[in-house]
Amino acid sequence: MLSKKQLRNDIEAVESALKKRNFSFDINQLNDLENKRKINQVETQELQNLRNTQSKSIGKAKAAGEDIKPLLDAVADLGGKLDKAKSELLVIQTQIDDIVMAMPNTPHESVPEGNSEDDNIEVSKWGEPGQYDFEVKDHVDLGEMHGLDFETAAKISGARFSVMTGKIARLHRALTQFMLDQHVENNGYTEAYVPYLVNAESLTGTGQLPKFEADLFKTHLHGEEGDAKPLYLIPTGEVPITNMVRDTIVKESDLPLKFVGHTPSFRSEAGAYGRDTRGLIRQHQFEKVELVQVAKAEDSYQILETLTGHAEGILQALELPYRKVILCAGDLGFSAAKTYDLEVWLPGQSAYREISSCSCFEDFQARRLQLRYKNPETNKPELLHTLNGSGLAVGRTLVAILExxxxxxxxxxxxxxxHNYMGGITVIN
RNA sequence: GGAGGGAUGGCAGAGCGGCUGAAUGCACUGGUCUUGAAAACCAGCAAGGGUUAAUACCCUUCUAGGGUUCAAAUCCCUAUCCCUCCA
Structure with a gap:
């Protein structure tokens, strides 16, 4: 969520920043609502103030043994007025909130202009695509030779699911273990095990709700919709891990917080009809090792670089050629201010494909999360910055290894x- | 399945209709003392929001949502979470 203070004081700056990512909104509408809000809020608070002072004097009069009847008559019609003012204010504030909650984050100044992924800019490249003196297969053909099975998955669940057996399953597990160990032992992250079903508050905190409910799998505790608070399957480990620190004031000495977690991710892939229908690239359920950091504002962009480096370290250790691109403003996710994508080379597609996405959210998530630290200089709570990145998407890493x-x-x-994670296996055949 | 108890500031923990945004302790910040530190003593210290150029003033918040009342941390209802006991 953007700062309402900024929207009040410098709405033009917000407008031009959001224009960069092709998001526009009705300035006049927001200003009108804001003016109404001001009038209403002042009126409401004055009525509350009146009620408070009147009530206090009734208390005093009663304690002094005086007749309070005239005082009670004086406040008789206050309640009704106050209720009316309150409910009007609530309507306006809800309208403002709905608009503001639907506004994406403003891009960092270093983010290039552009409309789509075609405008993303390559920052660096590591490794060279391999030369093969035979006709390369893609991961589906290779995988099916070794235990990757989409037909059985389709029987059990449907399209966009997979079953793995034998050495492929083990490789999948080995990748997860390797990534977790690497981040814990070499990169200083604290391992976190977290729930895979989360409430709406958590998803609102990281920005998936209210706007992107269609992308989520939603469950209902007692069957019927509406009779209980729904739980959602997490679309990424970012949600539960980042929400661990929702509504907290973190000690300055504990910063930056660094968590790594292995979770499945569940995505409805609404609107992805026909895209990546073959293979493991786009599944309803996939595993990810997620890196999350929480940092002071002045440190966050430096940390974005190192966090991205941690994800790159995995690709390098696995000898996978990749490139790093900076997302253009138009391709930026809703909550992100700046994002690097790591794209791994896939010989089966002769293309670089996303395998990790590392983002700085500045205080956009922290404001929704009420995630703060006490600044010792001002002695006031200040919003922190959140960052996350996949380190890496396990299924896609498996694809990259196969190919x-x-x-x-x-x-x-x-x-x-x-090799150690595979129990000494050096070749799958 | 049944019966109770609880949720209060960064933490612990009092309060149980008006004098309570909240005692006390710890933590934290500043000061006195000290060569320095510790201890001791003194002072300060919740968050969110609004009006304002500013000073300042005001509003909201004691798990959440409803209700009773002129007035709710305090009484009633519901939900969530935690704990204890019985089967």
Whole structure:
């Protein structure tokens, strides 16, 4: 959520910043509501003040043994007036909130202009796409040779699910373990195990709600819609991990907070009809190792670089060629101020594909989360900055390993760092 | 399945219709003392919001949502979470 103070004082700056990401809103409407709000709020608070002082004098008169009847008559019609003023104010404030909650974050100044992923800019590249003296297969053909099974998954659940058995399943697990260990042991993250079903407050905190409910799987505790608070399957580990610190005032000495968690992610993929229908790239359920950091405002952009570096370290250790791109304003996610995508080379597609997305949210999430620290200089609570990145998406990493480390006979070379996790297996054949 | 108890500031914990935005302790900040530190003593210290150029003033908040009342942390109802006991 953007700062309402800023929207009040400098709405033009917000407008031009959001224009960069093709988001426009009705300035006049918001200003009108804001003016109404001001009048209404002042009136309401004056009525409350009147009621408070009157009530106090009744209390005093009663204690002194005086006749309070005239005082009671004087406040007789106050309640009705106050209720009316309050409910009018609530309507206006709800209208303002609805508008503000639907506004995306403003892009950081270093974010390039652009409308779509075609305008993202390559920042760096690591490794060279491999040269193969045989016809490369894609991960579906390779995977099906070794235990990746979409047909069985379709029987159990439907499209966009997968079953893995045998060595592929083990490789999938090994990747997760390797990533977690790497981030905990070498990068200083604290491992976190978190719930996979979360409430609406959590999703509002990180920005998925209210705008993107259609992307989520929603469950109802007692069957019927509406009779209980719904729980949602997490679309990313970012949601539960970041929400661990919702409504807290963090000690300055504990900053930055660094958490890593392995969770499944569930996405409805509404609006993705026909996209990536083949294979593991776009699934309703997939595993991810998620990095989350919470930092002071002045540190957050430096941390975005190191956090992205932590994700890159995994790709390098797994000998996977990739490039790093900075997302243009038009391709930026709703809550993000700046995002780097890591795109891994997939020989089966002859293309770089996203495998990690690392973002700084500035105080956009923190404002919704009421996530703060006490600044010792001002002795006041101040909003923190949140960051997260995939380190990495496990399913897509599996795809990258299959395709990049395939050999002429369809066997898969296991990168050295995984040998221990694979119980000594060096080749899947 | 049944019966109770609880949720209060960063933390612990009093209060149980008006004098309570909230005692007290811890933590924290500043000061005195000290070569320095500790201890001791003194002072300060919840959050969110509004009006204002500012000083200042005002509103809201004691898990959440309703209700009773001129007035609610305090009484009533509902929900959530925690705990204890019985089966």
């Amino acid at each position: 990049n480390h395939q050999q002429a006979d369809g066997s898969i070379r296991i990168p050295d760092v995984l």
